Amino acid sequence: MRTTVRQAWRATVHLVLAAVLSFATIIFITVLIITVIATLAVVGAAMLPETVLVIRRIAGAKRRMVADWTGQEIPEAYLPIKGRLRERLRTAVRDPGTFTDLRWMIAHYFYGFLGALALPLWPVGLVVDGVWQGLLGREAVVLPLISRLADLDARWSTALLKPSPKARLAERVEELTETRAGAVAAHGAELRRIERDLHDGTQARLVSLSMRIGLAKRAYDRDPEAARKLLDDAQDQAEAALTELRHVVRGIHPPILTDRGLAGAVRALAASSGLDVTVGVDGGLEDRSEGAPEGGARPPAAVEAAAYFVVAESLTNAVKHSGAERASVELARLPAGLRVVVRDDGRGGADEGGGSGLLGMQRRVAALDGTLMVTSPVGGPTVIEVELPCVW
Structure with a gap:
């Protein structure tokens, strides 16, 4: 019973928040109508991009509520609203995510209003159901109903807020455009x-x-x-x-990559870096260093070069800026890519936007559709983790 009651209270909180959000939606739709009228009159055209941004925040709040209840995230797919007013207006109107959010908001307006009408009955239902369980030992009736209502709210919100294929494609095109520019x-x-x-x-x-x-x-x-x-x-x-x-x-393109492979080239970098560097190589990677076991796979040349330069730049930064004495490099083969992790025991505080070295690494990795994550709290350590997709 305790678990059921706890779940029911979570469902109640979820539905209460849904009702509160519905009231906010009612107020906001009024503002939206005013914005549309002002935009058509050209007088308030500047309001439209800002209104769309507010819609995104409201939809984002609902996505977080659903994620808290179901444990599953609802992805977002928006085009960035930036630039001059004409560009902002064009993006706000043409972004498929805008119409997805508007569709959800209109449905939420009616659904949430009905839920708000039933809001005063929920606490009473909990008390009555608890008395029936305590005195007569009967199974809960109201508690599962509340949970089902919360599940229903989460399901239709997920269905309406889930990005359409067109929205995902538009987001991907925007991402590739920025990657290409970088x-x-x-x-x-x-x-x-x-x-x-x-x-x-x-x-x-x-x-x-x-x-x-x-x-x-x-x-x-x-x-x-x-x-x-x-x-x-x-x-x-x-x-x-x-x-x-x-x-x-x-x-x-370092010739040592061709001669010794990525693992061997990284070992050579570690030996000449001036730091005490340990290199760990996954058994699935080819290593042509002296004494290394034979066999293993080799990533494509572009991926290999990007990983090499990430390690070289990371070790150079560790020597020049962090005051590190020791570092480690880990190379691991993934089912669909390559992972590179560089750690140093320096003072930390590396800023991704503060220097050309990290920016260059980001651009080189992004050009291959990879990801780069920098963790560098003040006091250290600094950890640079890169994943590069590739076919083995």
């Missing part, structure tokens, strides 16, 4: 970095190398010793230029 921006930044490295580093050294060879040719007949010294300097310049050129090439 990928293009990241690609442009990468090209500018490569151009800067070639211009300021390799090209400058090659120009200096050419000048020294020219001076050595002119000095060869009259001063062989000076020519030899100039040629020695030219050789040093050539070696330095080759080193910088290898660095640029590694920034495009």
